[in-house]
Amino acid sequence: MPSLNHLSPYCLNCYAPLPPVPGASFPCAACGHLNVKADRRIFWTQERRLREFEQLAKVLIGVFLAGISLVLLQGGANHRGFGMGQGWAVGFPLLFGAVLWETASKITRHKPYFRARIVWTVVPLLFGPPIAFVGTVLALQPSQSDVSSPTLVLGAIFGFALTGLGLGSHRLARRIEAWKLARIRAGLQRG
Numbered sequence: 062m063p064s065l066n067h068l069s070p071y072c073l074n075c076y077a078p079l080p081p082v083p084g085a086s087f088p089c090a091a092c093g094h095l096n097v098k099a100d101r102r103i104f105w106t107q108e109r110r111l112r113e114f115e116q117l118a119k120v121l122i123g124v125f126l127a128g129i130s131l132v133l134l135q136g137g138a139n140h141r142g143f144g145m146g147q148g149w150a151v152g153f154p155l156l157f158g159a160v161l162w163e164t165a166s167k168i169t170r171h172k173p174y175f176r177a178r179i180v181w182t183v184v185p186l187l188f189g190p191p192i193a194f195v196g197t198v199l200a201l202q203p204s205q206s207d208v209s210s211p212t213l214v215l216g217a218i219f220g221f222a223l224t225g226l227g228l229g230s231h232r233l234a235r236r237i238e239a240w241k242l243a244r245i246r247a248g249l250q251r252g
């Protein structure tokens with residue numbers, strides 16, 4: 062699939078073509094948006110609706126993280142000291158929040174160093190199928206394991222859900238990339 066970086070320069074607001082001078086800042090002839098050199102390196106779009114969508118997503122992520130922190134503080138107050146379990150309980154939501162935040166940033170930004178596809182597709186597909194397999198095999202032979210069967214069934218369901226997430230986000234990521242390209246190409250042709 063061709064990447065966004067190989068397209069000719071376009072306006073970040075309406076995707077009309079810009080003069081092909083690398084690295085220069087231009088006001089768009091079609092919509093008047095000032096395409097600043099630094100912005101064009103960071104953003105694939107500056108369209109208002111998409112900027113607002115990103116801001117909304119980040120507010121929701123902030124609320125989610127604040128909620129998780131409150132629950133964890135509440136939980137921490139009921140325990141003495143912090144063990145490995147609590148360390149994971151704090152670390153995992155924070156990591157998940159950071160991943161959500163970076164993913165939301167991709168709504169308007171290039172962010173080449175954050176590979177959403179690896180986080181949402183490769184990692185779930187690496188862990189999902191083995192967890193689903195082991196969970197299912199052990200759940201079918203409860204006497205073979207020390208773990209209770211409801212836990213094993215939950216583990217198997219988690220494994221299948223993770224696998225589904227990996228497959229679903231693979232398709233979704235392809236669609237989103239195609240949608241971005243189509244949007245820019247349509248603007249380039251209009252201009």
Ligand SMILES: [Zn+2]
Nearest residue numbers: 072075089092
């Ligand atoms: Zn424009």
